[in-house]
Amino acid sequence: MQRIWNLLRDRNFVFMAALVCGLAAGQGAAYTQPLVIPSLAMVMTLATLSISGSLFRQPRRLMRPAVTGMLLSYLVQGGVILLLAWWLVPEPAYWQGLVVLAAVPPAVVVMPLAVCLDGDPDYSLVAMSGAYVGGLLLIPLIFLAFFGGEHLFRPELFFIILTLIVAPMAISRLILWRGWEGPILRWRGGITNWGFFLVLYTIVGLNRQVFLHEPWQLLHLIFLALASTLLVGEIVLWAARRRGLDPQRAKAMMLIASMKNYGLASGLCLALFGPTAAVPTTVATIAFVPYLLWLSWRLRPARA
Template sequence: MSKAKMILRNRNVIFLLALAAGLLAPYAVPVTRHLVLPALGLAMALALTDVTSDLFLHPRSFFFPALLGIVMNYVILGNVIIGISALLIRDEMLWTGFVLLAAAPPAVAMIPFSGFLHGNGALSLIGTVGAYLGALVIIPLISLKLLGSATFEPYKLLVIIFELIVLPFAVSRLLIRKGLNKRIESSRGAITNWSFFVALYTMIGLNHNIILSRPTTLLTVASISIITMFILGFLIDWVCCLFHIPQETRTSLVLLGTLKNQALAGGLALTLFAQEASLPAAASTMVMVVYIIWLDFKKRWN
């Protein structure tokens, strides 16, 4: 019984279960799709309890981390995605999907990921917020330049910023003030992991038909995500090591430079284009599950 309980609290097992269940048994997706935002918000609130309020005593110190978020997620990751997909992709709808993925801000989940991978919480938070604010300008510009369309509602990004960053941060301050963060410390990992199960299961389950119906195309699409996560992540970490950047800061920079908001990119693809345009976001989600598991193993090994 205790062994089964230990397995069900294991983050990597939970993530793999989400991947398998999303592909093979997506029957609960009509229900879980309404739980994704609350689940991610809960994971965010718990992760942000590690960020002290002292961070906000010096607003001038925000600029550089916010700029780093934009540089890592757009100047580096966005350009790599567009460059590699321009070389490998000939299908117009798949190209559209990759452009939308490149235009998307960082995965909001990178803040909780940064928490359990022992990253720099302040850099992860401010870098993500900076990239989201930059996205209000960058998404329409990239869409107009590469797709000939600037159809985008900034309101959606502002809602995401409020629901998944501002509100969870306020909840985290309340938990700290009431001392509840210490009381739930022993259960925090399990709550966070199963919150991610809901989000990952839903994102993969929503796209399981297109994932399973085009396995050959999926391999090409997934290979681009493998390059932009595993190989690019290795290069970012290697360069940071050359400059003797601390491990926790390297971890946050790697996450900012390898993770995109696949849910937003996939949603824009389904709303504005054909279902096929959402395949890059769906494949990226699957690769991300394996990538985060790999980073977790790497952290433990080190």
């Protein structure tokens, strides 16, 4: 029984189960679609419990890593995504999805990975927080640059930014202030994984025809996903080490520069552009699973 329980809490198993269920029984995705945004809001709230308010009492000392986090996520990884999308992706809906992916901040999994892989958790936290705060301004600006005012002033965009970034930060501050985080943190991993299960299942189910009958049309998206994660991460790690940065900080920078918030991107795509635009974010999420396995080997802590 304990082995089954551990399996149900394993992120890789849950992600693959969502893919299989979406392909085999995707008809239910029409019913789960309205639950995607609430599920992501819950996941984001749980993730931002890691951000302590005391961390920001010395803003001058935090400015450099916060700006670095924004640059790594938006200029480096976002720039690579947009460049490869311009080069490889002719489909308008896929292009829209990739612009959204470039516009979102880093994945919330950066923090726990920094701890597990012997990175610098404090630097990761500040850099990630800087990218999220910057995202409040950068997401609308990127939408304005690529989509014009048509999508910038749609109420859905502001609703999602409010629901998936502002509200989770505010609610998590309330939970920490009231001291309610103890029992919540005990279940956070499982709730987060199954929240992502619902999101992945819905997107795969809504696009199962493409995944089942036209998989060759996804090859360029698979290449783009791997290049913007694995290749970008390796280059940033190499550059940080070459500059003589602390190994733990170099790992943290690699994580920030190679992981986007695929859940947030999927929610924006579904709400603003429809299921087809969410295909690139789904492909990127699926490619993210082997990338996590690669990181577990590549950045494994040295044995004493």
